Amino acid sequence: MRDALAILAKDLRIEWRTREGISSVFVLGVLLVVVLTMAHDPSPETAPTLAPGVLWAAFVLTGMLGVQRGFLLERENDCLAGLLGAPVDPAAIYAGKLAANVVLLAVMQAVVVPLVGLFLHVDLAARLPALLLVCLLGFASLATLFGALAARVRAREVMLPLLLLPLLVPLLIGAVQATRAVLVGGLAGASGGLGVLAAFDVIFGVAGWLLFAYVVRD
Amino acid sequence: MRRVLPPLTGLAMLAALVLVFLLVPTEADMGIVQRIFYFHVSSAWVAFLGFFLVAGASAVYLWNGAPTADRLAYAGAEVGVLFCTLVLVTGPIWARPIWGVWWTWDPRLTMTVVLWAIYSSYLMLRAFGGGDAAIARYAAVLGIVGVLDIPLIVVSVRLLRGIHPAVITRTQGGTGLADPWMRAGLLVSALALILLAAWLVDLRVRGAQLEDEVAALRREMDARRGEVA
Numbered sequence: 001m002r003d004a005l006a007i008l009a010k011d012l013r014i015e016w017r018t019r020e021g022i023s024s025v026f027v028l029g030v031l032l033v034v035v036l037t038m039a040h041d042p043s044p045e046t047a048p049t050l051a052p053g054v055l056w057a058a059f060v061l062t063g064m065l066g067v068q069r070g071f072l073l074e075r076e077n078d079c080l081a082g083l084l085g086a087p088v089d090p091a092a093i094y095a096g097k098l099a100a101n102v103v104l105l106a107v108m109q110a111v112v113v114p115l116v117g118l119f120l121h122v123d124l125a126a127r128l129p130a131l132l133l134v135c136l137l138g139f140a141s142l143a144t145l146f147g148a149l150a151a152r153v154r155a156r157e158v159m160l161p162l163l164l165l166p167l168l169v170p171l172l173i174g175a176v177q178a179t180r181a182v183l184v185g186g187l188a189g190a191s192g193g194l195g196v197l198a199a200f201d202v203i204f205g206v207a208g209w210l211l212f213a214y215v216v217r218d
Numbered sequence: 219m220r221r222v223l224p225p226l227t228g229l230a231m232l233a234a235l236v237l238v239f240l241l242v243p244t245e246a247d248m249g250i251v252q253r254i255f256y257f258h259v260s261s262a263w264v265a266f267l268g269f270f271l272v273a274g275a276s277a278v279y280l281w282n283g284a285p286t287a288d289r290l291a292y293a294g295a296e297v298g299v300l301f302c303t304l305v306l307v308t309g310p311i312w313a314r315p316i317w318g319v320w321w322t323w324d325p326r327l328t329m330t331v332v333l334w335a336i337y338s339s340y341l342m343l344r345a346f347g348g349g350d351a352a353i354a355r356y357a358a359v360l361g362i363v364g365v366l367d368i369p370l371i372v373v374s375v376r377l378l379r380g381i382h383p384a385v386i387t388r389t390q391g392g393t394g395l396a397d398p399w400m401r402a403g404l405l406v407s408a409l410a411l412i413l414l415a416a417w418l419v420d421l422r423v424r425g426a427q428l429e430d431e432v433a434a435l436r437r438e439m440d441a442r443r444g445e446v447a
Binding site for chain 2: 142145146149152153154155159162163165166167169170173174177192193195196199200203204207211214215217
């Protein structure tokens with residue numbers, strides 16, 4: 001637990017000193033929201049129906065780059081080897097990295113979500129915090145596992161999206177359906193989507209925790 | 219086993235062809251195009267068997283590191299993707315005259331294409347991820363995560379709109395396979411494709427084993443050459 005917190009603090013400190021990852025990924029998020037909306041050319045009436053799709057497509061794509069960047073940083077100067085050489089349980093490394101990813105992605109979402117609401121005329125910010133957190137956890141638990149994996153293979157830039165995107169399909173469907181239901185009529189219709197998301201969090205939280213050792217062990 | 223698989227597969231294939239094209243009656247509503255169903259559904263079953271083989275063999279490999287388990291997982295993914303591709307090819311051939319479109323985002327279609335993507339990415343990882351032994355371990359992790367994703371995909375795609383017939387379970391307007399010849403056609407087709415898949419897996423496992431042996435011999439040769447020089 002203490003080790004995990006130390007890794008979390010380290011990652012946040014690196015990010016705070018450069019602000020490089022968060023700002024580049026943030027601008028990319030804004031860009032994606034703009035491009036995805038523009039590509040649909042919505043009328044003011046149809047705009048709200050696009051919001052769930054645009055929001056979660058932008059979320060998945062920016063989140064992937066954010067997580068990837070975190071692990072590519074570790075490759076520089078062999079930081080990853082140092083981290084793995086330290087007397088730390090791999091599960092603690094996983095937990096620390098996972099927490100750091102959740103925090104950084106949450107900060108980014110705090111800006112992108114209201115922006116989607118603004119562009120597409122829906123009041124998202126007030127209704128979605130819990131849903132966002134559930135999605136963030138599920139996304140980060142899988143992305144942390146495969147971010148570490150992809151950073152250690154050849155062709156790593158293309159490998160992470162290739163491996164991660166199809167596995168994230170249940171999360172994407174669940175998030176879009178739950179968001180749509182919440183926007184139309186509150187939580188009642190969102191139970192199907194929320195159930196998928198909750199199961200996704202639990203299954204891949206546990207799987208990531210158990211399998212991470214096999215990814216980082218030499 | 220190795221001796222009997224090829225002739226057995228051939229016989230089963232021949233029986234399946236005779237059944238499906240000569241003995242099974244033509245479906246009343248859809249006509250001749252319905253006959254693709256026997257190979258379409260059988261291929262889907264075999265693809266699932268392949269994907270479960272990946273997961274089982276991957277778990278065994280992470281547990282005891284046996285090279286055979288790793289080769290089995292790789293072969294399972296190859297055969298699974300092959301038959302999943304067949305599902306994705308035969309489905310649209312049927313869908314075009316029946317539904318009027320080649321493709322629709324029905325739950326089962328979405329699920330099939332997502333599974334195809336997951337196990338294709340598995341093959342990409344093995345092909346381009348680099349040659350070291352760690353790749354086998356990474357692939358095993360992906361093989362296990364992939365199978366854990368299957369129930370989530372199955373549940374989540376149900377949130378989408380669906381029109382795919384569920385023939386066997388008699389839900390969603392399916393009537394079940396009433397005609398005994400139809401049932402026989404499906405069972406024998408499935409048997410033929412399962413035998414074919416088993417044969418292919420066996421060939422691939424043996425091929426991978428030989429590749430490893432050749433690599434080991436080459437290393438030994440290089441070492442001896444170094445001694446002489």
